[in-house]
Every structure is written in C-alpha cells, then in structure tokens.
C-alpha cells in the first residue's frame with residue numbers, strides 16, 4: 001500500500017529542546033498505531049541531531065527547513081545542506097514562501113536545490129501563487145516558478161524531489177480562504193503534468209505532490225481523497241491533540 005507522507009514544519013518552534021522532545025515523542029506515540037502514514041519532522045536545525053538520536057523505526061524521518069547555497073566557507077551563521085544531512089536530515093524544505101519573502105528568488109532557490117540534491121538530501125520544493133484570478137493566470141505563474149526552480153536539474157533526481165503546493169492565500173494564521181478538494185485536485189493534476197512533460201516520464205505516479213495550507217483534521221477528509229501524495233503541515237503539527245487527530249484521519253484512508 002502506498003503511504004501518505006505528512007511533513008511537519010515546526011518553523012522556529014518550540015523555544016526549548018525539552019519541549020521539542022515532548023512534541024516528538026507525542027508524534028511517535030500517535031504514529032505507533034497507524035499504518036499507511038509516514039511523517040517527516042522538520043524541527044529547527046539545532047534540534048536535529050538530538051531528536052534523531054531518540055528516533056527508531058521507519059515511520060519517522062527528519063527534514064531541515066532551509067539551507068545556504070554554498071557548501072562551506074566564510075559565511076557567518078549559515079548552514080550547508082551537507083551539515084544538515086550529517087545532523088540527521090533526509091529531506092529539506094526549500095522555496096518556502098517565508099524564505100522567498102526574505103529574499104530567496106527563483107535563482108537562489110535553484111542553487112539551493114542543486115546543492116541539496118548533490119549533498120544527498122531529498123528536496124521538498126514549495127511553490128504557490130499569492131492570489132487566484134478568474135482567468136487562471138496563476139497556472140502560468142506556477143508553471144514558471146516550478147520550471148525556473150528546477151532549471152538544469154536532471155531526470156535522475158526526479159525521485160528525490162517533492163513539490164509542495166502552498167498557495168499563499170491558504171497558509172498561516174493570515175489565511176484568507178480554505179482550499180476545496182476540487183481546487184486541489186485540479187492543481188495537483190496540473191503540477192504533475194508540468195513535471196511529466198519536463199522530465200518526459202510516462203506515469204503520474206513518478207511525480208509526488210504535497211499540499212500545504214492550513215491543513216487540519218477538520219478539512220483533511222475531502223483533501224485526502226484527491227491525488228496528492230501527502231501534506232505539509234505548519235501550525236497543527238505542534239499540537240499533540242490536533243496532529244494526532246489529523247494523522248488518524250489520514251491513516252484511516
């Protein structure tokens with residue numbers, strides 16, 4: 001059976017390692033009774049090695065939330081993908097809207113993706129439009145963003161890339177709207193087609209799409225019936241009660 005991937009993006013939370021350990025062990029407990037779900041926890045990178053030390057089994061792996069676009073050298077405060085990998089990360093989130101807002105344009109995102117893949121990490125590339133227009137210009141925006149970010153990245157890396165569709169209008173505390181299952185299905189097929197065409201692959205199954213944007217147990221039922229391969233969860237991944245309910249619904253599909 002194909003497993004649904006749930007990526008927990010903790011962002012800059014929690015403020016202590018002690019609480020991080022508690023959230024991690026709660027997540028482990030919630031997952032223990034479930035089949036069909038795999039979780040990637042993306043904590044602040046300073047917690048990676050310690051949480052990795054506490055992990056066992058194959059249902060949980062770790063991811064980083066960003067990296068620098070250079071491997072090593074005189075870059076004060078920066079962290080390279082290879083350092084994140086040796087600290088326990090298997091995945092890395094890149095192109096998150098919060099980092100794009102902070103200056104990561106498509107060229108920088110592309111450099112980071114190349115370096116992360118070369119370093120052995122699987123990339124979760126976040127893409128998404130700011131707003132939707134009636135004429136469907138957002139499809140064009142999405143296609144360009146994906147193709148620019150993946151410029152020069154060969155087919156041999158396709159298995160190491162997941163696209164997380166995160167429309168800005170649906171993510172975070174300021175979310176204006178909730179995505180419908182119909183909207184999600186349409187855009188999932190669109191993104192899969194962009195990748196199938198770019199890489200000339202035969203099957204939609206060869207490309208993996210996640211959805212992120214106010215994902216919660218309250219709206220997951222319908223979204224989980226679409227062709228997405230998993231979810232990227234922000235706020236609700238930090239609450240034991242909400243995250244365990246969410247995993248339970250996904251695990252029951």
Ligand code: PEP
Pocket residue numbers: 009166170171172173212213214215232233234235236
């Ligand atoms: C995010 O910012 O990546 C995200 C998915 O957040 P939330 O689930 O809180 O909307």
